[in-house]
Amino acid sequence: MLIDGHGRTVNYLRVSVTERCNFRCQYCMPEKPFSWVPKENLLSFEELFLFIKVAMDEGVDKIRITGGEPLLREDLDSFVKMIHDYKPDIDLALTTNGYLLPQVAQKLKDAGLKRLNISLDSLKPEVAHKIAQKDVLSQVLKGIDKALEVGLGIKINMVPLKGINDEEILDIMEYCMERNIKVRFIEYMENRHANIELRGMHGKEILSRVKEKYTIRALGREGASPSFNYIIEENGYEFGLIDPHKHDFCESCNRIRLTAEGFLIPCLYFDEAMSIAEHIKKGDVESASHVLAQVLKDKPKENRWSEENPNEEDISSRAFYETGG
Numbered sequence: 513m514l515i516d517g518h519g520r521t522v523n524y525l526r527v528s529v530t531e532r533c534n535f536r537c538q539y540c541m542p543e544k545p546f547s548w549v550p551k552e553n554l555l556s557f558e559e560l561f562l563f564i565k566v567a568m569d570e571g572v573d574k575i576r577i578t579g580g581e582p583l584l585r586e587d588l589d590s591f592v593k594m595i596h597d598y599k600p601d602i603d604l605a606l607t608t609n610g611y612l613l614p615q616v617a618q619k620l621k622d623a624g625l626k627r628l629n630i631s632l633d634s635l636k637p638e639v640a641h642k643i644a645q646k647d648v649l650s651q652v653l654k655g656i657d658k659a660l661e662v663g664l665g666i667k668i669n670m671v672p673l674k675g676i677n678d679e680e681i682l683d684i685m686e687y688c689m690e691r692n693i694k695v696r697f698i699e700y701m702e703n704r705h706a707n708i709e710l711r712g713m714h715g716k717e718i719l720s721r722v723k724e725k726y727t728i729r730a731l732g733r734e735g736a737s738p739s740f741n742y743i744i745e746e747n748g749y750e751f752g753l754i755d756p757h758k759h760d761f762c763e764s765c766n767r768i769r770l771t772a773e774g775f776l777i778p779c780l781y782f783d784e785a786m787s788i789a790e791h792i793k794k795g796d797v798e799s800a801s802h803v804l805a806q807v808l809k810d811k812p813k814e815n816r817w818s819e820e821n822p823n824e825e826d827i828s829s830r831a832f833y834e835t836g837g
């Protein structure tokens with residue numbers, strides 16, 4: 513079992529398979545980074561899997577593939593299959609912007625993927641375009657339909673932004689309600705890579721928008737998930753709120769992150785990371801395990817996103833597209 517320096521059990525590994533993306537979401541990667549990680553520095557699926565096996569043997573039973581945009585990595589289904597075949601019962605999920613799903617959803621399902629979390633910030637083509645800086649909506653909606661058709665479990669993630677998509681909270685919720693999909697509203701997490709003009713909505717403001725039309729009741733957190741769940745009294749629909757500006761979900765943090773370059777990242781907020789790339793490239797899993805032990809020992813207690821108006825020092829310098837969120 514993997515236990516961190518604060519006594520928390522770590523059973524969730526988020527694996528970012530690429531930092532590249534076909535969108536330029538203003539809250540994540542508004543411009544192409546000055547330089548991409550050169551392709552030769554990326555770990556192959558076989559190399560990533562060497563480490564993943566160690567983690568699974570130590571008790572990791574939930575793996576999420578993410579990015580950048582994970583569907584940009586060629587033959588992703590072969591990677592899904594490696595993980596699935598090693599432990600078919602594992603909670604194996606992927607987070608995507610959905611754009612390439614029409615082409616790959618069936619292959620991913622056949623390879624053993626169970627669940628997808630898809631980002632959907634607007635149902636208006638021009639607003640979706642403004643956020644992603646590309647005309648994406650119709651393709652993303654086709655992707656959601658395809659994923660439903662092939663029988664993958666789906667959740668939708670929306671980041672409400674003041675003056676941009678904040679009027680669409682109920683529309684997105686009702687789109688999900690009609691399809692029996694859970695939506696999670698995510699507080700915008702301030703970071704230095706985002707467009708500095710963005711202002712996120714506080715969890716309370718998001719809930720007020722829902723309360724304009726529905727009566728809601730708090731259900732609580734689902735295990736170690738960052739999502740706090742609510743139920744709509746009128747029809748029993750459940751949705752979630754991811755509110756990192758409160759730090760209570762850090763108390764039960766159960767996750768670490770592995771990047772495509774082989775960095776182990778102990779916390780989404782902080783820059784600290786340790787590389788296992790050299791060890792993994794030599795097939796030295798024992799040394800990689802030592803690095804993992806060190807990362808767990810040093811895992812921070814909580815993030816520093818502030819509940820008040822963010823000061824300079826409350827803004828994370830870690831890029832979401834590198835860590836995979």
Ligand SMILES: Nc1nc2c(ncn2[C@@H]2O[C@H](COP(=O)(O)OP(=O)(O)OP(=O)(O)O)[C@@H](O)[C@H]2O)c(=O)[nH]1
Pocket residue numbers: 576578605607629667669698737738739754756765767780815836837
């Ligand atoms: N602050 C913080 N945010 C997180 C963490 N993990 C995920 N998130 C954010 O929560 C949002 C949703 O993450 P997902 O990739 O859908 O994964 P998840 O919430 O773990 O998914 P489930 O397994 O379906 O609960 C993203 O915006 C993430 O950045 C975390 O450890 N800390």
Ligand SMILES: C[S@@+](CC[C@H](N)C(=O)[O-])C[C@H]1O[C@@H](n2cnc3c(N)ncnc32)[C@H](O)[C@@H]1O
Pocket residue numbers: 533539540578579580581582607608609629630631669670671698699700701702703706832833836837
């Ligand atoms: C970094 S993306 C990677 C996977 C995929 N490209 C996608 O967009 O779903 C993972 C999640 O992080 C969220 N995210 C990115 N930047 C964020 C920010 N600054 N604040 C809150 N959530 C953010 C996205 O909305 C997405 O749900």
Ligand code: SF4
Pocket residue numbers: 533534535536537540541579580581609631832833
């Ligand atoms: S949130 Fe996802 S889709 Fe948007 S730029 Fe970041 S990695 Fe790409």
Ligand code: SF4
Pocket residue numbers: 738756761762765766767778779780781812813814815
């Ligand atoms: S912000 Fe850091 S400590 Fe908190 S839940 Fe996320 S990874 Fe864990």
